[in-house]
Amino acid sequence: MSRPQPLSGFPELLPRQRIVEQQVVDHLRRAFELHGFANLQTRAVEPMDQLLRKGETSKEVYVLRRLQADDRDASDAELGLHFDLTVPFARYVLENAGKLNFPFRRYQIQPVWRGERPQGGRYREFWQADIDIVDLGELPAHYEVEVALVVADALKGLPLPKVRMHVNNRKLSQGFYQGLGIRDTEEALRIIDKLDKIGRDATAKLLIDGVDATPEQAEACLKLASISAEDSSFVDEIRALGVADPLLEEGLTELAAVVDAAAAAAPGFVVADMKIARGLDYYTGTVYEVFIEGEEHLGSVCSGGRYDKLASDGKNTYPGVGLSIGVSRLLVPLLQAGKLDATREVPTCVLVALNHEDDRPASNAIAQRLRARGIPVQVSPSAAKFGKQIKFADKRGIPFVLFTNDEGTQIKDIRSGDQATVDLDTWNPPAEDLHPRITAA
Amino acid sequence: MSRPQPLSGFPELLPRQRIVEQQVVDHLRRAFELHGFANLQTRAVEPMDQLLRKGETSKEVYVLRRLQADDRDASDAELGLHFDLTVPFARYVLENAGKLNFPFRRYQIQPVWRGERPQGGRYREFWQADIDIVDLGELPAHYEVEVALVVADALKGLPLPKVRMHVNNRKLSQGFYQGLGIRDTEEALRIIDKLDKIGRDATAKLLIDGVDATPEQAEACLKLASISAEDSSFVDEIRALGVADPLLEEGLTELAAVVDAAAAAAPGFVVADMKIARGLDYYTGTVYEVFIEGEEHLGSVCSGGRYDKLASDGKNTYPGVGLSIGVSRLLVPLLQAGKLDATREVPTCVLVALNHEDDRPASNAIAQRLRARGIPVQVSPSAAKFGKQIKFADKRGIPFVLFTNDEGTQIKDIRSGDQATVDLDTWNPPAEDLHPRITAA
Incomplete structure (x- = not known):
């Protein structure tokens, strides 16, 4: 193959x-x-x-x-x-x-x-x-x-780029269109959904052609879509557009509740954004879209x-x-x-080195003692020269190599070269080395 | 629909x-x-x-x-x-x-x-x-x-029924057949794989018809397949059958190593079982099958x-x-x-009860304080009567309900009815209640 x-x-x-x-x-x-x-x-x-x-x-x-x-x-x-x-x-x-x-x-x-x-x-x-x-x-x-x-x-x-949640409410938009006198409010939503792609002028034209909006109504729809705020100040801005409708009021109340609660709990994460429409028919209240900022x-x-x-x-x-x-x-x-x-490509935190292939059962037993305390360990693939065993660890990012010599059980941090005699039943790696961590460039 | x-x-x-x-x-x-x-x-x-x-x-x-x-x-x-x-x-x-x-x-x-x-x-x-x-x-x-x-x-x-791993080695079986003088050792393996389904007599007949085995050779294959042991004692049993072959020797050594190491590390889990064949052609050494005992x-x-x-x-x-x-x-x-x-159908350990719908933001804040310490919490769906909120928790198996009254923050264990004033920043559920646990009937 x-x-x-x-x-x-x-x-x-x-x-x-x-x-x-x-x-x-x-x-x-x-x-x-x-x-x-x-x-x-x-x-x-x-x-x-x-x-x-x-x-x-x-x-x-x-x-x-x-x-x-x-x-x-x-x-x-x-x-x-x-x-x-x-x-x-x-x-x-x-x-x-x-x-x-x-x-x-x-x-x-x-x-x-x-x-x-x-x-x-x-x-x-x-x-x-x-x-x-x-x-x-x-x-x-x-x-x-x-x-x-x-x-x-x-x-x-x-460790992700900064994201923000843009929220709107279907009742708010549809109530606003309704209050303006536009009949096919769902189609109006689908048209507004295209605003970012096709621009203001084309959107206005579509509203005039597609839902029989007057130029003034289309302009009002675009004004609504231009409003955004990190708090419920959007409510006054929308009211200032002079459209009255009970569904619009429901939408304003619900959206303000979402935005205010989010501003308190996760400052800067949620922004009310009246151009968020979501093309799909089945949404009936709050709609959400999260974008990577910029x-x-x-x-x-x-x-x-x-x-x-x-x-x-x-x-x-x-x-x-x-x-x-x-x-x-x-x-x-x-x-x-x-x-x-x-930080590494394997879960392994410690490699148990082998002096001789015959030591494998003893090395397995050492590995099991560390695993029993939640430390991920593997035993060296072979009793190669010590330098080769360290290279095995290094290639995978395994931070520690354990070996046994006349002085007892030693653990070497292969990044710093530091080496110390340890007690197998109490030694722990630094918390940040126990498992691989995510790093962001 | x-x-x-x-x-x-x-x-x-x-x-x-x-x-x-x-x-x-x-x-x-x-x-x-x-x-x-x-x-x-x-x-x-x-x-x-x-x-x-x-x-x-x-x-x-x-x-x-x-x-x-x-x-x-x-x-x-x-x-x-x-x-x-x-x-x-x-x-x-x-x-x-x-x-x-x-x-x-x-x-x-x-x-x-x-x-x-x-x-x-x-x-x-x-x-x-x-x-x-x-x-x-x-x-x-x-x-x-x-x-x-x-x-x-x-x-x-x-919490599973007792399972055992049955192991064999392809080299052992194929070496044995080879040592007996059977040529198509792969076909012999496929026939032995059917032993449990079709029985001894039909297997012997298939060996005689399918790989030109003599009745004595077929009998020796069945004898091999009948050998099983929890330690490497199977080696002597197989040698006693009087077949000599270098591939058989390799297989005996490798299988003994698996069985002895497993007997030391996980007593009773592995059993050498010469009738394990695994029908697939691509296995070349140890083969494993784990069965539920009985x-x-x-x-x-x-x-x-x-x-x-x-x-x-x-x-x-x-x-x-x-x-x-x-x-x-x-x-x-x-x-x-x-x-x-x-033990329950939700991760939730604590339900925060509501005295009034207006308290929801405050209850959310309480919930977040507990979540920050790793305790799964949800807030009551409504400020219904207290009994109804407890029933909500009970139906899902949520063990604790937190509520606030004149005496401060109280937590009730709804299984025992025990209730105590707690400090939100130090209270912890018993370790066995923090997450759902598996129960075996």
Whole structure:
């Protein structure tokens, strides 16, 4: 077999890059669990009819077939790989509703697959980390505040470029358009969603052509979209535009609550931004998009919103609010550019050197004593010259080599060359050396 | 949408079952890392020509197609979902050989997919946890001892039924057959692999018909297959059969080393068992199969072996040794039978009760103070009557409810009803209540 080539759109990591990804995912998991979110893992496949319910993404689905399917399988439903974690979660909630306690909060960290053409920051297989809170019948608005705070907490303390969450509220925008006298408020939202791409003039024209807006109405929509603030001062700015509508008022109250709570809990993280529209129809309240500061053109690295009908089985409706962090989208470019790295490429903290191959059982026993106290250890591959054994450690970034000589058990820090006799039952590496750490360039 | 039905062969877990699975996987991961194994995650897909290299499993592959593939994609390689973690690992090693340090030890915990008919303990999507050590050119035999010890360590301390690892060595069996005068030793191995299913007489007949064995040779093969021991006493038993062959001697030495080391490090876990053959052609040294004791008929829950040619690019050859733990195969039946459970269905240790909805920001602040010390907390969904808030905690198994009254901050253990005034900056739950724990029925 000749050397295989990477598959475009299916990024894979080297061991030291994977250590970074693993620690970031561990950090997210820990944050989600501290906020009481339970983990779920759904199967990778869904019946095609489930996946095609949202028209918009249907073109991206990978369809499965069994290589040797036979007649007896005719009854098998056609299956495809999930393209997000929301569709499987909604299906899971309906399937297991009788066994779940609502409000139900879950996180889910899994790969998703989209058959789209791979290009800058877009992959065919990538990891997402989702949180959602779903309730039965009614979902209180305070959860729209909470999920923003959970994500603020989860992204805090990670060695990532500075990110900010831009929030808006569907009721606010749609109420404003309604108050202006625009009828097709959903279409107006979809047009405003294009503002950053096509510019003010083209957007105004689309509003005039697409939703029968007067030039004055279009101008008011653009004025609204230009408002942003880190606190609830946007409320007065919007009121100053002179539009009155009960839905607008609801939206103002809800958005102010999100922004004020976030300003108190995570100063500088959340900004109210009236041009955030999110193209998808199913959002009904707060909508969120997180951008890398100064790199907004790359698109959001985390997004979500409130949907009054995450799932419904005809009898019951399950409203929800959630956010999805694009783990691969955030990390893979930083890893590939060498902007994030790990202090070593193995978990190993100590290499136990061998004087002679016959000592291997004794060295294994020494390794087990350290492992029993949580220290990752491996034993040297061979009783080569001591310099060669040190080189083995050095190449992998293993900081300590343990060896036995006439003076007893010695541990050498191969970075400094410092060496000392140690007691195997009490010696500990410095806390920062116990596990690999992430370093940022 | 009506209530969706589960898909046969794609097991999914309820939140409390998932907590068990998550903790088992965490335990395996920790054990592998303590032994210096680095984690890898490979993509879910491989080109079909890679997947079809092993004829045996080709019928089980799920092939992918993009729903809206167009002409420009004609150059795309046909892709399928991986059916194990060995084929992707071998491909990864070849693809990245220049960037890896050998010997390279990695673990990989991912789902795999097989399109086979779902039946008792067989799934179409299931999780495996693999460890492998791979080297460039030569792989010392001591790694065949080591991987057995790592798996012994990894399975130790899990609330699972008692399992035992049955080991044999290909050189031993093939050397013995060779010494007897049987030519097609690989076919003889494949026949002996069927012994448990078809019995002694049918096996003897197959040996006579299939590899031209005399009745005496067939009898000697069956005698060898009947030998098993928890220590290296099997060596003398085999020698007593009077067959001499250099390959047999190598196998005896290597298997004795594995069994003796394992008997010292993990007494009772490993048993030398000469009827273990493993049907696959590519094993060349030690072979391993782990069975649940008394449930050997269910098949192995972990298996593997040494292969001298895990991968080869024509110039270099990469021998390896590895084991694969069938995580779903081990856990799903136990979870579905209710034999394993978790002490609660959420990570949450403390529910912060609300006196009034206006107190939510203050309650969030209290929750954050506890989270900062690693305690998973959530705030009550509403300022309902206190009894209702306790019921919310009780239904999920959350052990503690925190509330504020005239006497200050109180924490109630809702299982005992005990209640005490606490200092938020020093209170800790008992260690066994901090996180959910696994319980075994």
